[in-house]
Amino acid sequence: MQIFSTFEHSTYLELAITSLEKVGIKDERILAVPLISRVEERRLFDTLHRADGISLFDKGAAIGTAFSVIGASVGFILEWGPIYWGLIGAATGFLVGFIIDYIIFKVVHKRKRVVRGKKSDVVLVVDCPSELVEKVEEVLWEHLALGVAKVEDAR
Template structure:
């Protein structure tokens, strides 16, 4: 039977491996595979088939609405009239909102991601007898595994 689990790359992984060795699982039956970190930047524009849940235009649309209302209100006393000034205010609000959101995503979120130190996980595969599978699973859970699954071979 094989027991698969995922861990963050931390000391708990090393403790889990040493506990498995103390339990009687030989080293050649334990296989750890570190996953590679993403090397390319995420795209800002979503496609029809892929979306990351981050919207660029939400703040732009809100500011466009607010600025167009203000522009139309002020436009009653200005030379071009309320329609032109409402359109100018809406365009200016959208550009300002888009700029704020791009700055937030590219600068502030990127800095937070670097400070958090988001690292890839490690997949741990343990090949053992069916009689030891329950104990191996409990050892992995006790050492803060992110997920555990058993597969009969």
């Protein structure tokens, strides 16, 4: 039977492996695989199939609407008229809002972009006889495994 568990990369993982060896699991039957964390930058623009919940469009649309109303109102007095000044105000407002969101995303949130909560860094696979399954699961939970699953052999 195989038992899979995930751990944070810490001394608890080492203690769990040592305890498994004391229970009677040979070290050839224990496999610890470290996971590689994602390091690529988030994309600025979402696609139809992939969205991360960050939008650079919202503030631009709101500020663009406000600037277009102001531009159209002031445009009655100015030479080009309300339509042109409304469009100029909308474009200017959208650019201002987009730049604000971009600066917030790139500068402010870059410092805070840490993963909250517990993250699994290592997958531990234990191949053990069926009579030791309960004891192995108990050892893994005692050493703060984030998750444990067991798979029966198809032999």
